[in-house]
Amino acid sequence: MSEDHLFTELAHPTCPYCGSSIHLIIDPFEERQTYIEDCEVCCRPMEVTTEAGLLLELKREDD
Numbered sequence: 001m002s003e004d005h006l007f008t009e010l011a012h013p014t015c016p017y018c019g020s021s022i023h024l025i026i027d028p029f030e031e032r033q034t035y036i037e038d039c040e041v042c043c044r045p046m047e048v049t050t051e052a053g054l055l056l057e058l059k060r061e062d063d
Helices: none
Strands: 009-011 024-026 033-038 045-051 054-060
Touching: 024 054
Parallel strands: none
Antiparallel strands: 009 024, 033 045, 045 054
């Protein structure tokens, strides 16, 4: 494993379901990426879109 993958970015968005502040770990070396992650508070699935270490979009999976 490359040492480059030891670095991550931390984002603190608000859950689109419950409104709680949550923590997301983002890989800054990953090109554009979309994945599903559950809210750490209400456990509902959110669609997360990132690019180059930035959180681009966080939305409800049912949108």
